[in-house]
Amino acid sequence: xxxxxRIFFVGGVTSFRALFYWLTPWIYVPxxxxxxxxxxxxxxxxxxxxxxxxxxxxxxxxxIQYAAIPCLFAxxxxxxxxxxQGTLSAILVSPAGRIPLFFGRSMPVVINGAFVAAVALALGxxxxxxxxxxxxxxxxxxxxxxxxFSCTGLGLINAAISLRLRENAVLTNVIFGFLLIFTGAxxxxxxxxxxxxxxxxxxxxxxxxxxxxxxxxxxxxxxVGGLVGAEVLVGLAYGLCGYALLRWFEAQGRRYAxxxxx
Amino acid sequence: MRIARLxxxxxxxxxxxxxxxxxxIIVSVISPVIFASIAYLMFRAGARPGSLLFVAIxxxxxxxxxxxxxxxxGAIQWQRWQGTLEYCIAVPPAFIWVILPxxxxxxxxxxxxxxxxxxxxxxxxxxxxxxxHPAWFVVALPAAVLALGLLGLVLxxxxxxxxxxxxxxxxxxxxxxxxxxxxxxxxxxxxxTRPISWALAPTWGVKAxxxxxxxxxxxxxxxxxxxxxxxxxxxxxxxxxxxxxxxRERATLxxx
Numbered sequence: 435x436x437x438x439x440r441i442f443f444v445g446g447v448t449s450f451r452a453l454f455y456w457l458t459p460w461i462y463v464p465x466x467x468x469x470x471x472x473x474x475x476x477x478x479x480x481x482x483x484x485x486x487x488x489x490x491x492x493x494x495x496x497x498i499q500y501a502a503i504p505c506l507f508a509x510x511x512x513x514x515x516x517x518x519q520g521t522l523s524a525i526l527v528s529p530a531g532r533i534p535l536f537f538g539r540s541m542p543v544v545i546n547g548a549f550v551a552a553v554a555l556a557l558g559x560x561x562x563x564x565x566x567x568x569x570x571x572x573x574x575x576x577x578x579x580x581x582x583f584s585c586t587g588l589g590l591i592n593a594a595i596s597l598r599l600r601e602n603a604v605l606t607n608v609i610f611g612f613l614l615i616f617t618g619a620x621x622x623x624x625x626x627x628x629x630x631x632x633x634x635x636x637x638x639x640x641x642x643x644x645x646x647x648x649x650x651x652x653x654x655x656x657x658v659g660g661l662v663g664a665e666v667l668v669g670l671a672y673g674l675c676g677y678a679l680l681r682w683f684e685a686q687g688r689r690y691a692x693x694x695x696x
Numbered sequence: 697m698r699i700a701r702l703x704x705x706x707x708x709x710x711x712x713x714x715x716x717x718x719x720x721i722i723v724s725v726i727s728p729v730i731f732a733s734i735a736y737l738m739f740r741a742g743a744r745p746g747s748l749l750f751v752a753i754x755x756x757x758x759x760x761x762x763x764x765x766x767x768x769x770g771a772i773q774w775q776r777w778q779g780t781l782e783y784c785i786a787v788p789p790a791f792i793w794v795i796l797p798x799x800x801x802x803x804x805x806x807x808x809x810x811x812x813x814x815x816x817x818x819x820x821x822x823x824x825x826x827x828x829h830p831a832w833f834v835v836a837l838p839a840a841v842l843a844l845g846l847l848g849l850v851l852x853x854x855x856x857x858x859x860x861x862x863x864x865x866x867x868x869x870x871x872x873x874x875x876x877x878x879x880x881x882x883x884x885x886x887x888x889t890r891p892i893s894w895a896l897a898p899t900w901g902v903k904a905x906x907x908x909x910x911x912x913x914x915x916x917x918x919x920x921x922x923x924x925x926x927x928x929x930x931x932x933x934x935x936x937x938x939x940x941x942x943x944r945e946r947a948t949l950x951x952x
Contacts, residue, residue, distance in 0.1 A: 465866045479884055480735055483739075607722050607727065615737075620734050622741065
């Protein structure tokens with residue numbers, strides 16, 4: 435195994451396991467597996483109250499959008515946690531390639547985000563008696579994975595900002611809220627004001643949520659290929675911006691000796 | 697008189713302290729505004745547009761509950777982490793008089809939520825702010841805040857027994873929003889949720905505020921808020937005494 439591959443896979447997994455030293459099942463289950471169920475139920479009942487859309491609309495929208503919690507928080511923890519432990523300088527002074535270093539740490543986050551969204555989707559369907567066609571399960575699973583990938587790209591930007599911002603949890607909560615409004619998880623895109631639905635086109639989840647809803651309505655994967663491609667592009671764009679920001683803030687941190695000060 | 701002064705000074709101190717916390721500003725201002733916006737947009741787009749003032753008050757109460765839940769749920773744990781829990785217990789006044797101002801302050805912080813959702817709705821969604829019973833609204837608001845603050849006392853004294861109180865707080869935020877009908881109204885929820893909602897202060901607090909603002913009879917929900925507050929005070933008192941006794945017997949006051 436080459437050094438880069440080892441940093442990518444072993445470093446990524448080790449870093450994620452380190453995250454779990456505080457993310458025990460006693461925190462993981464209530465926060466990441468039970469939490470989204472109640473978000474789904476809340477919006478499904480508001481939807482019923484407003485006579486807006488069916489339960490399926492809210493189950494799919496909120497289950498996929500909830501991947502934002504693990505993706506955004508875990509990525510900011512990638513920097514914040516290292517700084518808290520006093521190991522950030524040691525990592526950034528190492529000669530390890532930054533692409534395997536940062537992207538390797540993103541990979542388990544993508545998988546975890548997709549897992550959280552998939553569990554929420556399955557339990558949401560069970561509780562609200564939403565039936566998805568069997569043929570749509572595998573394509574929706576792929577869309578969920580891509581949505582988690584896309585949001586982890588945004589998470590990389592969030593991680594970079596953690597190099598500058600001490601209370602990143604506050605920013606992460608705000609980003610989560612914006613994604614909840616803009617991405618069409620609860621309000622149909624065509625009911626949003628024009629500037630909001632236009633902005634949503636450049637945000638993670640927007641295309642994935644539409645694609646998953648169409649798949650649930652019987653469309654095939656090839657029918658939603660454009661939406662899936664757009665979601666991948668959004669994720670790549672955020673990922674590259676996040677990487678560039680990380681490198682820039684790292685260089686600034688070295689120059690002004692501010693790595694531990696943010 | 698001394699107790700009243702202690703309560704007032706503690707409340708004012710914690711109110712100022714919490715106002716400086718970015719996390720509490722998020723919980724009490726930005727988060728309710730986000731949820732209120734989603735609800736406004738959903739009701740506007742839906743086939744049965746509800747009263748936007750109904751939504752604004754409900755979203756404001758969501759913020760009061762969140763601030764109470766996160767602030768009071770972790771109140772004792774925070775004192776422990778900061779190393780001040782021993783002092784809070786060792787001082788001459790009973791522990792309840794030291795912790796009560798903090799839990800009421802966390803609920804008071806929630807008033808930022810109500811203000812922000814009403815102002816936000818008025819500015820961007822043309823939500824009218826005309827009160828049917830202004831005098832009752834002035835009574836209902838402190839009654840609701842006080843009842844939630846006293847519920848916070850119960851949370852503070854029970855959550856401390858659970859090591860991962862933050863996760864418990866995360867878990868309880870949405871269910872209480874849902875079961876107390878803050879944005880949906882109780883009629884849509886399954887019948888078995890009713891008794892749960894009756895035991896929770898946000899149900900009566902939001903009902904009192906809505907009936908004051910939109911018309912109705914706010915007297916009963918205000919009375920229920922006060923009655924529930926007294927029940928919470930009694931429960932909180934005994935729970936705190938139990939916690940203090942256990943901590944002293946086992947010498948675990950400083951052990952998280």
